[in-house]
Amino acid sequence: MTIALSGTELGKRLAEKFPGSIVESIPDCLLVNPSLLPEVAGFLKDIPDLDFNYLNYITSVDYYEYFEVIYRLTSTKYNHSIVLKARCYDRENPVLPSVTELWQGANFQEREIYDLMGIRFEGHPNLKRLLLWDGFAGHPLRKDYL
Amino acid sequence: MAIKTEPFVLNIGPVHPSTHGVFRMRATLDGEVVLDIEPVIGYLHRGIEKLAEQRTFTGFIPLTDRLDYISSMSNNMAYCMAVEKLAGVKVPERAQYLRVIIAEMQRIANHLIANGSFLNDCGAYFTPFLYMFREREKVVDLFEMLSGQRLTYNFMRIGGLSQDIPDEFLPALRRFLDKMPAFIDEYDRLLKENEVLLARTRGVGIITAEKALNCSISGPVLRSTGYSWDLRKADPYLLYDRFNFDVPVGMQGDCYDRFRVRMEEMRQSVRIIEQALKDLPLKGAVRADVPQRLHPPKGEAYAHIESPKGELGFHVVSDNSIAPYRVHIRPTSLLNLTALREMVRGWKVADLIVIFGSIDICLGEVDR
Numbered sequence: 001m002t003i004a005l006s007g008t009e010l011g012k013r014l015a016e017k018f019p020g021s022i023v024e025s026i027p028d029c030l031l032v033n034p035s036l037l038p039e040v041a042g043f044l045k046d047i048p049d050l051d052f053n054y055l056n057y058i059t060s061v062d063y064y065e066y067f068e069v070i071y072r073l074t075s076t077k078y079n080h081s082i083v084l085k086a087r088c089y090d091r092e093n094p095v096l097p098s099v100t101e102l103w104q105g106a107n108f109q110e111r112e113i114y115d116l117m118g119i120r121f122e123g124h125p126n127l128k129r130l131l132l133w134d135g136f137a138g139h140p141l142r143k144d145y146l
Numbered sequence: 147m148a149i150k151t152e153p154f155v156l157n158i159g160p161v162h163p164s165t166h167g168v169f170r171m172r173a174t175l176d177g178e179v180v181l182d183i184e185p186v187i188g189y190l191h192r193g194i195e196k197l198a199e200q201r202t203f204t205g206f207i208p209l210t211d212r213l214d215y216i217s218s219m220s221n222n223m224a225y226c227m228a229v230e231k232l233a234g235v236k237v238p239e240r241a242q243y244l245r246v247i248i249a250e251m252q253r254i255a256n257h258l259i260a261n262g263s264f265l266n267d268c269g270a271y272f273t274p275f276l277y278m279f280r281e282r283e284k285v286v287d288l289f290e291m292l293s294g295q296r297l298t299y300n301f302m303r304i305g306g307l308s309q310d311i312p313d314e315f316l317p318a319l320r321r322f323l324d325k326m327p328a329f330i331d332e333y334d335r336l337l338k339e340n341e342v343l344l345a346r347t348r349g350v351g352i353i354t355a356e357k358a359l360n361c362s363i364s365g366p367v368l369r370s371t372g373y374s375w376d377l378r379k380a381d382p383y384l385l386y387d388r389f390n391f392d393v394p395v396g397m398q399g400d401c402y403d404r405f406r407v408r409m410e411e412m413r414q415s416v417r418i419i420e421q422a423l424k425d426l427p428l429k430g431a432v433r434a435d436v437p438q439r440l441h442p443p444k445g446e447a448y449a450h451i452e453s454p455k456g457e458l459g460f461h462v463v464s465d466n467s468i469a470p471y472r473v474h475i476r477p478t479s480l481l482n483l484t485a486l487r488e489m490v491r492g493w494k495v496a497d498l499i500v501i502f503g504s505i506d507i508c509l510g511e512v513d514r
Contacts, residue, residue, distance in 0.1 A: 002381040053359050056450070057481075059461050059474035070461070072448065076359060076375050105362025105484055116195075131188035131513060140196050141472075 003080040004028075010050075010082060014040055029070075029083035037086055038097045038123075044073060044082070045102050051075045052082065055103035058110065060117045062143045067094050067119055088119060098123040116141040153181055156495075160189045164267050164499045167509030171498075178494045183487055187480075190513035198473035203229050203440045204304060206473065211298035213475060214511040216259050219252040219289070220453040222302035225473075227383065228449035228460035229304045233442035240430035241306035242384050246422045247319070248292075248301070249384075249451070250415040254326070255285040256454035257366075257408040260506035264405060265337070267503030268346045274337065281329050284322050291315050304440060306433030319423070326416050330409065338406075347401035351489045351501030354399060361484040365456025366411065367505055370396035370403035377452035389421045401504040408506075441468050455479055455506055475514055479507035 011025025021036035032040050044052045052073035060069045071084040088094035098121035100106045110121040111130040118139035121127060129136065138145055159170035168189035174181045194213065198206045210225045211218040223245055230237060237245075262278035286296050291312055293301040301308055337343055353363075355373040368375055376393040378386040394410030396403025442464040450459030459476035482505050490498045 053356075055362050056457065057362070057459065057461070057474070057476040059472075061446075061463055061472045076373075076380075079380055103362065104360050105481055108480055108484055129188075131191040133188070140193060146196075 001079075002074065005080050005082045007082065014043065017043060023087075029085050031085050031087070034086045034088065034096050037084075038099065038102070041071070041073075041084070041099050041102055044084075049078075051077050053077065055099070055105045056081070058099075058106055058113065060113045060119060060141070062117065062141065064143060065089065067091075067117060069096055069113065069119065071099070094119045096121055098127075100124055115139070118142060151176070158498075160186075164503065166263060166503070166507060167512075169502075169507070169509055169512070171502075173495070173498065175495065178496075180490050180493055180495060180498050183490055183498070185483060185486060187509075187512055190509050192514065194514045195473055195475060198470050200469065202468050203442070203470060204438065206470065207302065207304075208298070208300045211300055212510055213477075213514060214453065214455060214458070214479065214508040215297060216508050217252045217256040217454045218297065218299045219248050219301060220256075220451060220458060222299065223249060224449060224451045224453065224458045225460045225462075226302045226304050227451065228447055228462045229440070229442065231449050232445060232447035232462055232464055233304070233436075233440060235305045235434050235436055237306050237434055238431045239385075240427045241432040241434075243422050243426045244307060244311065244432065245302070246384050246386065246389075247419050247426070248289075250418045250422075251285050251288065251319075253415045253454045254412050255282045256506075257412050258282040258285075260454070261333075261405055261408050264401075264500075264503045264506070265343070267499050268343060270343070274333070277333065277336070281326065284325075288315065288318055288322065291318065303433055303436070305436040306431070308433075310432045316423070319419075323416060323419060323423075327413065330412055330416075333409065338409075343405075344402065346497075346500055347405065347504070349398070350401045350493065350497050351504060352398055352400045353485055353489055357485060357488070358399070362481045363456070363485060364478060365452070365454070365482065366404055366407045367456065367482050369393065370407050371399035372397055377450060377457055381450070383449070383451055385422075386418075388425070389418050391418050401500055404504045404506075439468050441466055450476065453478060455508070455511075456482060475511075477511050477514060479509075479511040483507060483512065 006027050007025045007030045011022045011030050015022045018039050021033050021040050024031040044050050052075050054074040054076050056072040058071050067088040069086050074081040110124050113119050115129040154175045156173045159165040160168040170186040172184040194209050210221040213221045258278040262275040265274040290296050293299040355371040358368045358371050372395050374393045374395050391414045394407050396407050444466045446463040448461045450457050456478035458478050461474040463472040465471040490501050
């Protein structure tokens with residue numbers, strides 16, 4: 001059984017290591033400060049006793065006041081998982097740092113979120129629309145699109 | 147004096163028999179050698195995630211059929227499991243057993259198509275394909291008995307199944323199970339040590355376990371690298387922890403290993419169905435009491451299954467209305483393509499087709 005690690009405990013550890021990186025930690029997930037996301041993600045991936053080597057998926061949700069981007073990570077060695085979330089409050093120009101450097105599996109998914117939700121990922125090697133064509137206007141998964 | 151050469155861009159697809167749908171690759175070639183490829187997708191994009199937001203929770207089930215249409219039952223099941231998790235619905239035991247049986251039948255049907263079309267790509271034009279379609283036909287007949295459909299089944303419901311199985315289903319399944327191991331042996335005799343197949347696939351398109359994990363690859367492609375990661379074992383859902391089965395793994399992660407892993411998985415699926423049939427409760431409800439206008443409490447849930455192609459998951463967000471606030475589909479086929487670029491570099495165009503075929507994607511799921 002994949003064990004869902006407690007966000008509160010891991011949040012405490014991360015807040016000590018990177019002050020200001022954790023906005024909120026509840027048992028289900030960790031709400032991460034977007035500017036420190038690569039540091040936090042890199043820590044989770046590289047520390048031997050956590051070893052989050054597998055990125056299950058990235059997705060995004062539009063809550064009108066903010067966009068929430070959700071990362072689910074799993075360690076196939078210890079069989080445990082954690083959910084990270086990052087919020088973008090700027091509707092006009094939402095930007096998040098890319099995690100493609102850490103997990104290549106993020107490549108297509110970040111392109112897809114850029115395409116359908118309009119969130120730009122800084123540091124992505126090839127940030128182009130994935131499913132829709134280049135001249136397409138708007139980002140369909142936003143709640144105000146339709 | 148050396149002849150001046152320059153790279154050549156070849157456009158493969160979107161409509162081409164070897165692309166399994168509408169997949170397009172912009173391949174940069176040096177003579178016959180592939181220097182680089184750029185996958186171009188989206189030709190089958192229907193905006194299914196957006197359409198989900200305008201439907202009721204139950205009304206979205208038929209659309210999940212159109213994702214990976216080779217294994218519709220698995221898609222139905224993964225989505226229903228996510229909503230069940232969100233709404234806290236408990237599925238009756240008989241329905242859970244039937245779900246296991248159906249999911250494993252679907253795995254057999256999918257792997258038959260996957261391996262059949264893979265051999266087509268290798269140049270064994272349609273002979274093995276038709277052998278494998280012979281057995282897939284039997285699975286499809288059984289599914290037709292259940293749902294009346296032969297491709298898009300729309301059979302699962304939130305809380306169980308849409309209806310109980312008909313009386314003639316179990317005897318027919320029994321006949322199928324009795325014959326299936328002999329059929330798999332027949333494929334093995336034809337193909338396992340076939341020299342042409344070995345020459346075309348052994349050592350071709352190798353991917354390492356670390357690379358595969360880093361690229362979020364799952365399913366037979368990950369297991370072909372020798373890494374044993376199967377959600378039925380790693381994160382058991384339904385009743386999979388009650389059955390004995392092995393997780394077949396490959397040796398070096400080449401095209402041949404992917405082919406072999408799928409063959410062995412079919413044997414294991416037969417094993418699981420046999421055990422499930424033995425324990426299947428003969429009577430009982432096949433659907434929990436779920437209101438037609440279901441509105442789960444505010445929140446979100448993610449459920450994943452080991453679909454025939456890999457980890458298939460649904461992330462469902464509810465705002466306590468009758469329609470999902472957001473549905474995200476974790477697309478196995480799309481993520482399994484992440485490493486395609488590295489896998490084909492340096493191989494010839496003919497190998498590019500073989501490597502691509504060995505990944506087993508379904509464009510309905512890649513584009514959604």
